[in-house]
Amino acid sequence: MTTLALTAVPTMAQNAVYTPIPLPASREVNDRLSDRDIPTGVGGFARDYTVYFEAGDQVAIDVTSDDFDTLVILMNKDGVIIGENDDGPDGTTNSLLFARIKESGTYTVRVQAYAGQGTGNFFLKVARLREVQ
Numbered sequence: 383m384t385t386l387a388l389t390a391v392p393t394m395a396q397n398a399v400y401t402p403i404p405l406p407a408s409r410e411v412n413d414r415l416s417d418r419d420i421p422t423g424v425g426g427f428a429r430d431y432t433v434y435f436e437a438g439d440q441v442a443i444d445v446t447s448d449d450f451d452t453l454v455i456l457m458n459k460d461g462v463i464i465g466e467n468d469d470g471p472d473g474t475t476n477s478l479l480f481a482r483i484k485e486s487g488t489y490t491v492r493v494q495a496y497a498g499q500g501t502g503n504f505f506l507k508v509a510r511l512r513e514v515q
Contacts, residue, residue: 415494430493443479443491446477
């Protein structure tokens with residue numbers, strides 16, 4: 383007869399916790415998308431930023447890059463996609479998304495490469511066009 387001894391092995395928590403990056407007060411950022419960012423599940427990676435909007439805000443989210451074809455996604459606090467844009471109206475592969483905010487709260491702006499193809503430097507600008515009174 384063989385006797386097995388079981389010993390408890392402590393589990394180690396993951397070191398990295400998902401934490402979107404708060405946008406600075408300027409709502410502009412020069413950053414870099416890399417293979418160390420969030421895996422999208424469809425190839426490629428994404429970088430998330432949080433920003434607070436008021437109900438009635440009309441916003442423009444602009445992402446430009448010389449390194450990759452940008453895709454910008456706006457999500458509410460529950461992760462529901464409010465809007466997305468691949469190519470802006472200027473004929474380039476930069477992204478420009480317009481949205482009207484229906485509910486006050488913290489939103490997530492996700493920057494990723496279209497079809498998961500590419501990484502590199504990018505510029506993100508989030509602008510409030512006007513407040514509806």
